[in-house]
Amino acid sequence: MWIVRLNMSDRSYKLEEVPERYKLLGGRGLTSTIICDEVDPQCHPLGPHNKVVFAPGIVTGTSSPTSARVSVGAKSPLTGGIKEANAGSGWAPAVAKMRIKAMIVEGAPEEAGKFWMVHLTWDGDQPQVEFLPADAYAGRDLYEVYPEIFERFGDKVQVAGIGVAGEYKYGNSGVVFNDMKQRPTRYSGRGGVGAVLGTKGLKFIVVDASGAPGVAIANETLFKEGAKKMRAALMEHAITKPKGGLNTYGTAILVNIINEAGGLPTRNFRTGRFESAAKIAGEAIFETNKKRMGKEIYNHNCSPGCIIQCSNTLYNEAGEEIVSCIEYESDWAFGADCGIDDLDAIGKMVYWCNAYGLDTIEAGVTIGVAMDSGVIPFGDVEGAINLLHEMGKGTPMGRILGGGAATTAKAFGNPRAPVVKGQAMPAYEPRAIKGIGVTYATSTMGADHTSGYTIAPEMLAVGGASDPLKNEKAKGELSQAFQKTTALIDSSGHCLFIAFAILDISSGFDGMIDEINGVLGTEMSGDEAVAMGAEIIRRERKFNEAAGFTNLDDRLPEFMKYEKLPPHNVVADIPDEVLDSVYGNL
Amino acid sequence: MEVKVKLFATLQRYAPDGQMAGDVFRVELPEQSNIGELIAALGIPNREVKVAYVNGRARAEVYRLKPGDEVGIFPPVGGG
Known part of the structure; x- marks a missing residue:
């Protein structure tokens, strides 16, 4: 297993051994931990000291269903805090199959306005990196450029990149990955991670995993058992099954x-x-x-191996x-x-x-x-x-x-x-759905539904039921529980949509834990795995505090406190103590 | 009494012909009917229903309807 370090100051790279403390991490857990370890929380997000970290999830690249996710981490130019933006793409399993645990992009070129691309291939017994000029692709529509990249590097490659938004270093700029038809459509969209890659002058990372050995699985039997339980839960649940809600209506x-x-x-x-x-x-x-x-x-799958296909x-x-x-x-x-x-x-x-x-x-x-x-x-x-x-x-x-x-x-x-x-x-x-308001206010990511999707019990009667309009202390606990479990799912490499199935079908959750233990060779219980989720959030929170955030940043915008929202004519009224309890009790 | 009904996603097939998801149609029910009885009157098997909203609030099957109530009925849905 390797960490691939790409230095954009001199276009050099290093393959590093994975340190002990990173061995049990993947996806968001790994990107956030590396950002905490290596990025000064007070650095300017667009300056040379920020880094972009890519990490496939723990089970990404295996035969586990709906697990082709990649996390992209950085200090966010949009929020000024830590960021993990998640996408599903064939790019993620390709990197995982090369036994690359994470890719760290650092430094910045001296030449302003120049762009490079990285061609990552398997050389027989390890990954190898080639830096190539990419100026010819800059300033252009990605729908024009992506076919040129595939034409040049072949049909088997997977491509991560940025568009002009990243080149202009917008707070709104994503990192894009190709979908199953090689279109530039699968985005780690939120928080301006594309701009950070733009400051590095890195336009594309083209991955060709041909010949790569595949993901190492410590306990194949346990892993297979877990993947089977996960598959069964996804195939059974009305929202995730073939021709179910997501597959039919998206x-x-x-x-x-x-x-x-x-x-x-x-x-x-x-x-x-x-x-x-x-x-x-x-x-x-x-x-x-x-x-x-x-x-x-x-509908179709965004990435290989997905059975939800939304x-x-x-x-x-x-x-x-x-x-x-x-x-x-x-x-x-x-x-x-x-x-x-x-x-x-x-x-x-x-x-x-x-x-x-x-x-x-x-x-x-x-x-x-x-x-x-x-x-x-x-x-x-x-x-x-x-x-x-x-x-x-x-x-x-x-x-x-x-x-x-x-x-x-x-x-x-x-x-x-x-x-x-x-x-x-x-x-x-958030005025009409109080629990998601708690998540928006407190998430380490800024307003983000995916970081604690209380919508499931508040709106959809999935994973229990919670009255969306009820201003109650329990909303803090609800959001916290979702935030912890989500940090785990975002680290596993599974798409968050597996949550619909595993919230209602407990063997599906057990399956996810078995898969993780199977790949890592660990014996974590479900509770211990969720505790790992909590630890990831604590690290992110610590980064944000060091960057200057306090509890007072965990608040909804003022206009929502005095403007009543029709049709229920409600305001944002969850007390500050409840918002502060989310991390106070973590 | 008359209530207004909207059916969504896979439940659309129990609506009158030509109705799209979310189109309102009117249903005549005995006074004091509850949501469960409305669902039965529409010929929808219980297991296909996940959530019913009455005037924007999720309500249980035993909730008694009033004339003019607007009822939205959903199968299991999810996304994000």
Whole structure:
């Protein structure tokens, strides 16, 4: 097992032994620990002392289902705190199969505006790295560039990269990975990790795992038993099984239920219901495709080995692809949050984010803030697409918007910035869904639904039930429990969506623990594994404290405390003590 | 009494022909009917229903409906 260290100051690399303390870590646990160990919390995120760390999860690259995840860590230019942004792609198992535990990108080139790429291959008994110039790919649409990369390096490679958003060093800039059809669509989107890679002058990491030995598994029998239990749970649960909720309607199946509950943020978080929600929902995507293609189209996998297969493709009237894929978050951000009910337009906006290297959540919320500030009216499709192009061109307006929702609100003098720690809120209204509000406020990542997805019990009756509107102390405990388990899942290499199955089917959770123990050769209990999740969050929290964050940063925006949100007419009223209890008791 | 009903995702097939997910249709029920009885009246097998919202609040099967209530019924859904 190796740590691959890429030094962008002199374009050299080192293969290092994995230190003892990293051996049982993977994914988020490893990226966050390395950032804590090697990055000065007070460094400027865009300066030479920040680093970008890539790590596949513990079981990534094995035969375990739905486990092709990669974590990208850095100090975030958007929040100023630690960041882990997670994606599913064939890139992750390719790296894992080369027995690379993590890749650390450090240093910065002296030459401004120059870009390189890394070609990572297997030389027979270890990985090898070649640095190549990448200036020819800079400043361009990723949909144009990705096919050129595959043409040049062959069909078997997997490609990580940044778009112009990362080159311009926007707070809104992701790291993109290819999907199963080699499109640049799978994003570690949040927190501006693309910009940090941009400061390193690193445009692409092309991985060719041909000949690599595969992931070492310490206890094959235990691992196989675990993977079998996991597979059974995913195949059984109504949300995750083939032709189940996610496979049929995609993640946008959530639009209607969150809207029905009055928790779908609409027109920059002015109401919790969008009158045209049904027009942009997962059901509408499915029906639109059926009508245009003359048959039912079920979703596909974003990465190898996934059995949930929740990624959709939207087709136009001529049967041509508009984009793949429209996730719930993107659908909401460009739809309800901007007052837009035109699916094709939403699809085009997702396309342009993929082309430019932008995070769809941050981009949609930013445009919502711009609309709320009078830059363009709510519902203005053409205006919204133009604003995306401004970001893509790097005009002065584009650079303000590329700074994210908080920067845009500040530039236009608008107190209604739906952000925590500078990061835009995702598609759940924290005033109407109290537990997710606790997660947004307290997460080490800034407003982030994935870091403690209380939506499962609050909205979906998965993993128990919790009244979303009830202002109660238990919301702190609920969010904390989800945050700990999530840090574990994000380290395992599994997609977070396995949670739907393993929250309801306990043998699935046992299976995940067996898989982890099987790969690592450990004997952790479920409780011990979750405790590892808690330890990861404690490390992240410590980094943020050293970067200058206090409990007072764990708060929802003020306007949510005095503006009542229809239809339930509620404000953000979870007491500060409850917010502080999340880490106080961790 | 009359209540307004919306069916979503895989439950759409129990709605009147031509209804899309989220379209409202009206259902006539005896006074004092509960959600479970509405679900039975629609011919939806109980096991297919995961959550029912009445006027934006999740309610249990035994919840008694009032005239004019708006009921949204969902199968298991999840995403993120």
